[in-house]
Amino acid sequence: MMSTSARLLIAIAACVASPANSAAPVPHYSVARQIAGPDGGWDYASFDPTGHRLYIAHNTAVTEVKVADGNTVRSFGMIAKAHAVVPIPGQSMLLVTSGHDDSVRMLNARDGHEVANIPVGTDPDAAFFDVRSGRAVVMNAKAGTVSVVDVTSRKVVRTITLKPALEFGVAGKDGTLFVNNEELGEIETADLSSGQAGPAIPMPGCEGPTGLGYDAQTDRLISACANGKAAIVDAHARRFVALLDIGLGPDAVIMDAKRRFAYIPCGKDGLVEIVSLDAPDGAAIVGTIKTEMGARTGALDPADGTLYLPTARFAAPANPGAKPAMIPGSFHIVVLKAH
Numbered sequence: 001m002m003s004t005s006a007r008l009l010i011a012i013a014a015c016v017a018s019p020a021n022s023a024a025p026v027p028h029y030s031v032a033r034q035i036a037g038p039d040g041g042w043d044y045a046s047f048d049p050t051g052h053r054l055y056i057a058h059n060t061a062v063t064e065v066k067v068a069d070g071n072t073v074r075s076f077g078m079i080a081k082a083h084a085v086v087p088i089p090g091q092s093m094l095l096v097t098s099g100h101d102d103s104v105r106m107l108n109a110r111d112g113h114e115v116a117n118i119p120v121g122t123d124p125d126a127a128f129f130d131v132r133s134g135r136a137v138v139m140n141a142k143a144g145t146v147s148v149v150d151v152t153s154r155k156v157v158r159t160i161t162l163k164p165a166l167e168f169g170v171a172g173k174d175g176t177l178f179v180n181n182e183e184l185g186e187i188e189t190a191d192l193s194s195g196q197a198g199p200a201i202p203m204p205g206c207e208g209p210t211g212l213g214y215d216a217q218t219d220r221l222i223s224a225c226a227n228g229k230a231a232i233v234d235a236h237a238r239r240f241v242a243l244l245d246i247g248l249g250p251d252a253v254i255m256d257a258k259r260r261f262a263y264i265p266c267g268k269d270g271l272v273e274i275v276s277l278d279a280p281d282g283a284a285i286v287g288t289i290k291t292e293m294g295a296r297t298g299a300l301d302p303a304d305g306t307l308y309l310p311t312a313r314f315a316a317p318a319n320p321g322a323k324p325a326m327i328p329g330s331f332h333i334v335v336l337k338a339h
Contacts, residue, residue, distance in 0.1 A: 024260045024261070024276065026276070027261070027339075030336070030339065031291070031335065032336065035071045035073065036073070037056075037063050037073050037075075038063065038331060039312075039326070039328060039330075040058050040059030042057060042058045042331075043056075044057050044297050045252075045309075046084070047300060048087040048109075053067065053109075054333070056085065056310050057079075058075060059079075059081070060077075061076060062077045062096055062107065067301065067308075076107070076111075077114065079105060083098075083127075084097045084128075086129050087109070088129060092110050093108065093109060093151065102119060103118060103119050104118050115154070118149060121140025121144075124139070125141040125166065126169060128170065130171045133175075133192060134151075135151065137177065141165060141182075142164055144162050144165070146159070146160040146169065146179065160197060163181055165182045165183035166179050167182045169212065170213065172235045173216045176198070178212065180211075182208050183208075186203055187203065187209075188200050189238065203240050205225075205231070206225035206231040209224065209226070211250055211264065213262050214235065218283075219234065219236045220233065220241070220282070222253050222283060224253050224264050225243075225250070229243045229244065229245065229246060230246045230250075242282065244285050247266030247269035248266055249266050249267035249296050251265070251296040252265055252297040256305060259305055262275040262283070267293065267295055271289060272288070272291055273287075274288065274289065289336060291309055291311075291334055292334055293314065294312055294313075305338045306335060306338070307335070310332075310333050312331040
């Protein structure tokens, strides 16, 4: 249980920008609570608004939090390095990428049992559900390919060849696939319908892009870069627009199209950057929320704007430059409430 003093230290509300800088009032966030979970590394998180459940790709399993009934936590599945959990709309089904055996697993969301094991490309990482086509899209990081999965027949129906080092991907409103390339500092493109690859979009000044968000209203992409920058890209023109200053260690861009903000959790600095999608000169940083070190991914409940950020506590490394070790029993989810 977090002490009152500790809560006060990290529950710092977002800085408010002047009305001239943002069309919508900037929300104030504070840490409402923490939800304990099982140990293990984690990657992407997602939120199912229909079932009111948070899902986290959590080492060799899926961790589920039922936020509507007292934050009941359970873990299920046997995954060889889980990277992403994708709830399938209209079905009690989850698609989970399994990076170490080059597959995606289809799991029954009610009881957690595996329904299908579908081979894809090497090192499947990020994934999303494309509403337009009704199919799941899986980024195979090392292979440099994208697997399009029919979630009804549970088969790969198309493989799109791009370049290795693929990270998160999104679909634009015209059916274009946009995928971050972590090594090249660019966004790869393809036509999801035909599978035809298109020209890459260079992002000068963006190193190691991972998280990616898309706003259909402005037709803009936001790419989170490892060097303390976020790149803004015009999706229609396929053109780099600007760089924003953010914290270090981001791994996701969490979109809130309803309230017109995006959130970029920066794990090395322990903060979340708030991006206005409707600032007069384009997307702009309008606030910062102090959270915890390690909170680099997350998900949002679209109903009330609550943010859920998985993290843990870490011991200082014994040798300079070594990776900090996770303290046993410290994994938890930071819950940020707007007020």
